[in-house]
Amino acid sequence: MLGFDLFRLTVVLALALVAGLLAGNITLALLIAVSGYLVWQSIMQKRLLHWIQQRKQFEPPEVPGIFEELSFEIDRLRDRHKRRKKRLSRYIKDFQNATRALPDATIVIDHLGTVRWANKAAGATLGVNWPADNGQRLTNLVRSPELRNFIEHLEPDSSLNLVSPIDDLTYLSLRLVPIAAEDWLLVARDVTDLQRANQARSDFVANVSHELRTPITVFRGYLEALRSQQDQMPEQWHTAFSHMSEHALRMQNIIEDLLLLSRLERQAVPAEMAPVQVSSMLTSIQQQAQDLSGDQGHLFSLELDAKFRIMGAEKELFSAFSNIIFNAVKYTPPRGVIRIRWYRDDKGAHMEVQDNGIGIPPHDIPRVTERFYRVDEGRSRAHGGTGLGLAIVKHVLQRHKATLTVTSELGKGSTFHCSFPLTAIVEADLSGAIEQDESEIA
Ligand code: ADP
Numbered sequence: 001m002l003g004f005d006l007f008r009l010t011v012v013l014a015l016a017l018v019a020g021l022l023a024g025n026i027t028l029a030l031l032i033a034v035s036g037y038l039v040w041q042s043i044m045q046k047r048l049l050h051w052i053q054q055r056k057q058f059e060p061p062e063v064p065g066i067f068e069e070l071s072f073e074i075d076r077l078r079d080r081h082k083r084r085k086k087r088l089s090r091y092i093k094d095f096q097n098a099t100r101a102l103p104d105a106t107i108v109i110d111h112l113g114t115v116r117w118a119n120k121a122a123g124a125t126l127g128v129n130w131p132a133d134n135g136q137r138l139t140n141l142v143r144s145p146e147l148r149n150f151i152e153h154l155e156p157d158s159s160l161n162l163v164s165p166i167d168d169l170t171y172l173s174l175r176l177v178p179i180a181a182e183d184w185l186l187v188a189r190d191v192t193d194l195q196r197a198n199q200a201r202s203d204f205v206a207n208v209s210h211e212l213r214t215p216i217t218v219f220r221g222y223l224e225a226l227r228s229q230q231d232q233m234p235e236q237w238h239t240a241f242s243h244m245s246e247h248a249l250r251m252q253n254i255i256e257d258l259l260l261l262s263r264l265e266r267q268a269v270p271a272e273m274a275p276v277q278v279s280s281m282l283t284s285i286q287q288q289a290q291d292l293s294g295d296q297g298h299l300f301s302l303e304l305d306a307k308f309r310i311m312g313a314e315k316e317l318f319s320a321f322s323n324i325i326f327n328a329v330k331y332t333p334p335r336g337v338i339r340i341r342w343y344r345d346d347k348g349a350h351m352e353v354q355d356n357g358i359g360i361p362p363h364d365i366p367r368v369t370e371r372f373y374r375v376d377e378g379r380s381r382a383h384g385g386t387g388l389g390l391a392i393v394k395h396v397l398q399r400h401k402a403t404l405t406v407t408s409e410l411g412k413g414s415t416f417h418c419s420f421p422l423t424a425i426v427e428a429d430l431s432g433a434i435e436q437d438e439s440e441i442a
Contacts, residue, residue, distance in 0.1 A: 005065045012037055105172075105188040108179070113138045113151045116183065125188050127166050138186070150174065154184060161191070171195040206262035209255045216255060220248045250384055257388035260319065261371070264395040270313030275426045278317065278351065279304035279342050285322045286340060289329050296334035304342045310349050310424040312400050320396040323389035324353045324416045330383040331414070332357030349420040356413035365406050369394040393418075400424065 012033050020029030044067045052074060099106050105125035108117040115138055118130040128141050139148045142165050150160045156178050164170035173191045176184050223245050230238060286300055328338045332355040341352040360368060364375045372387040374380040380387060393416075397404050401421050408414035 008065070009037060104190075105186075107138065107186045107188075109138055109151070109184050109186055111154065111182045111184070115141070122188070125164060125166065125170075125172065125190065147174070150176070151186075161195075162188075164190075202262050202265050205258055209258040209262070212251075212255050213259070216248060216252050220245070220252060223248055246384075250381070250386070253384065254386045254388065257386045257392060261388060261392060261395065264316070264392065264399065268399065270316055270399055272313055273311050274314065275309040276312045276314045276317055277306070277309050278321075278349075279306040281314070281318055282321060282325075282340055282342055282351070285318070285325050288322065289325050289338070292326055292329050296329075298329055298332060298335065299337045301337065301339040303340070305344060308344055308349065309426050310400075310420055311426045312420075312424065313396075316396045316399065320393040320418070321351060323393050324351075324418075327389060327416075328353050328355040328357065328414075330385065331355070331379070336413075344425060346422075347419065348422045349425055351418040351420075352415060354413065354415040359410040359412050359414055360406070360408040361410050362408075365408055368406060369404065 013030065016029045016033030017026060020026030023029060044064070048067050048071055051071060100119045102119055103121055105122040105128070106119045107115060107122050107126070107128055110116055115128060115130075115133050115136050118128045118133065120130075122128040122130065126142050128138065133141055139151060144162060144165055146160060146162055150158065154176065156176070158176050160174045162172045162174055164172050169192070170190060171192045171194075172188045174186060174188045176186055179185045223241070226233075227241050227245060230241065233241075282304055283302065286302060290298075290300065325338070325340065332338060337356050339352075339354040341350070341354075343350055358379075360375055364373075367373045368375070369390045371391045374385065374387050394404060397418055401424065403419050405417040405419070406414065407417070
């Protein structure tokens with residue numbers, strides 16, 4: 001086409017040259033011819049521009065030469081763009097139809113918690129209606145302090161269990177997933193059935209434990225009474241009685257631990273929170289641990305910062321810390337070293353128990369906080385273990401927004417580290433000092 005344009009220009013110039021020769025003024029003739037050609041070109045450009053500016057699709061204009069080729073190319077691109085647009089809007093429509101039909105409430109929010117999109121289920125589950133609530137703050141639509149806190153922190157893949165703001169009998173499990181630089185997907189699933197099943201399981205365990213408590217107490221009472229008259233019994237019964245007493249005690253311990261666990265499960269946060277002087281609590285637990293160690297000669301080392309307290313439920317913390325410390329005694333051979341630390345840093349408050357005992361195999365570490373999970377059942381039973389101690393520890397720490405980290409090496413020892421958030425630290429008690437104590441039990 002470019003060749004044809006050049007040919008046309010050459011013909012125009014040649015004709016102008018001939019006309020100039022005949023008229024006797026070549027320059028004027030060439031000037032008129034070039035000007036005419038430029039004017040024609042500009043008319044063609046205008047026509048092409050006008051056609052491009054049309055929003056609606058018209059047939060390409062009648063423009064000869066390079067303009068025809070240009071208009072053809074543009075027309076082809078327009079066509080392709082139109083087809084792609086159609087395909088994309090079909091995808092979007094399909095996707096929106098699918099998410100709109102999802103049984104789980106799905107809401108897109110931005111980093112400020114503003115609703116940008118919601119599906120149908122969001123209306124029935126959370127009371128967020130689309131498009132009526134477009135641009136509204138989610139926390140204004142769902143008035144729940146837990147949800148406000150959840151959304152303000154915007155942590156990837158975080159989850160929250162919540163009673164539905166619309167129906168008190170519906171339990172929801174909320175999840176937050178980042179989907180774009182500033183956008184988040186909030187998915188709320190109805191977990192009422194799961195919650196009911198958990199509740200039924202928990203109630204069953206609590207009821208059974210409660211029912212067994214009295215018979216076992218009576219049973220133990222009679223056993224003790226009989227044992228006190230052991231000298232009047234035949235010699236061969238002595239071992240049987242001591243086994244019966246030992247197992248009755250174990251059964252009672254399991255029942256007490258199960259009852260404690262179901263109490264912990266029933267409430268998400270402890271009812272009575274007060275400042276707790278953990279350093280003196282740990283000193284008293286260490287004394288009990290010394291008694292438990294007896295003549296095994298464990299060496300205890302205490303590093304306790306008595307200058308601060310934490311907000312907590314004293315009985316629960318006592319139960320959790322004593323479980324960890326007594327475990328260190330149970331699973332550390334005689335004359336082993338047990339180090340107990342209580343300190344604070346810029347991340348929070350920490351309780352750490354380190355022993356140089358038997359350790360835990362790596363694949364068992366994630367499971368030791370499960371109910372009745374024991375690495376070595378025989379050893380646990382021999383020490384009167386219920387297999388519930390660390391499950392209690394986990395629950396107590398969760399209720400205090402604290403975390404448990406277990407590190408261990410088989411045959412070398414274990415470290416149980418409890419971290420409490422900075423917000424748990426309540427005040428500085430300047431009368432105290434760092435207590436250091438090292439004692440060996442004879
Ligand atoms: P148990 O009553 O059996 O001690 P726990 O829940 O307290 O139950 O602990 C679960 C298991 O974790 C124990 O049976 C034991 O195998 C392991 N364990 C706990 N603490 C220690 C420790 N300090 N050293 C080695 N193993 C431990």
